[in-house]
Amino acid sequence: MKQILLKTEGISKYFHDPQTFQVLKSIDLEVRRGEFLSLVGKSGSGKSTLMYLLSTMDMDFEGKLQINNIELTGKKPDYLARFRNEHIGFVFQFHFLLPEFTALENVMIPALKLAKFPESEIKKRAMEKLDILGIADQADKVSSKLSGGQQQRVAIARALINNPLLIMGDEPTGNLDSVNSKIVFDTFRKLTQELGQTIIAVTHDDDFAAKTDRIIEMKDGRIL
Numbered sequence: 001m002k003q004i005l006l007k008t009e010g011i012s013k014y015f016h017d018p019q020t021f022q023v024l025k026s027i028d029l030e031v032r033r034g035e036f037l038s039l040v041g042k043s044g045s046g047k048s049t050l051m052y053l054l055s056t057m058d059m060d061f062e063g064k065l066q067i068n069n070i071e072l073t074g075k076k077p078d079y080l081a082r083f084r085n086e087h088i089g090f091v092f093q094f095h096f097l098l099p100e101f102t103a104l105e106n107v108m109i110p111a112l113k114l115a116k117f118p119e120s121e122i123k124k125r126a127m128e129k130l131d132i133l134g135i136a137d138q139a140d141k142v143s144s145k146l147s148g149g150q151q152q153r154v155a156i157a158r159a160l161i162n163n164p165l166l167i168m169g170d171e172p173t174g175n176l177d178s179v180n181s182k183i184v185f186d187t188f189r190k191l192t193q194e195l196g197q198t199i200i201a202v203t204h205d206d207d208f209a210a211k212t213d214r215i216i217e218m219k220d221g222r223i224l
């Protein structure tokens, strides 16, 4: 049985605008290393809110969150920002690549920010990530000149650059046609199978969700 990477205990969250409203209701969740999990549910069920909490971007909740056996509740914002940069990779619906920079430069950016390695080493690692994603031949192309599917693969390579414990996807195929959606799904599948990467993806794409290891369905702030 694989090790637990992420664990929540009784997470509840309230919004107070305009009235007090409980958006998450006692969420208990365990995610194992290497799991590829989708988070589904109707609009307003609380998926994005939960994703923000799980990725430590919003720590204003009741309950507990552990990642990699580290208790994150109560940690200071600086600690959390560093933790997030080092250990969590994000893939969004829109790739948010810097259009005038090359694919390679875009992938290098999160590692340059963390500054744990010299630039030459970061460049080497970024090339390895592009290679895993099958787009090493596009490394020197300006990102605005890549196709939508290639851009999303560059965004995934960028999410991988610091060897994160966890990749969080927020509608990672939401802006892609079926061909490119399949490429992104297959890429995620390869990462979980071959690298043991853990991935949690919020999605409205039923075909995508059906192929993941586990579907977590939310309704009215609870996991069904």
Ligand SMILES: Nc1ncnc2c1ncn2[C@@H]1O[C@H](COP(=O)(O)OP(=O)(O)OP(=O)(O)O)[C@@H](O)[C@H]1O
Pocket: 015, 016, 017, 018, 023, 041, 042, 043, 044, 045, 046, 047, 048, 049, 050
């Ligand atoms: N900052 C906020 N203040 C008040 N209410 C909020 C806030 N953010 C979200 N909500 C409400 O919380 C509920 C859950 O929102 P959330 O964005 O998590 O849903 P979702 O399942 O991700 O929806 P979608 O699929 O449309 O993205 C919704 O009713 C939403 O209106």
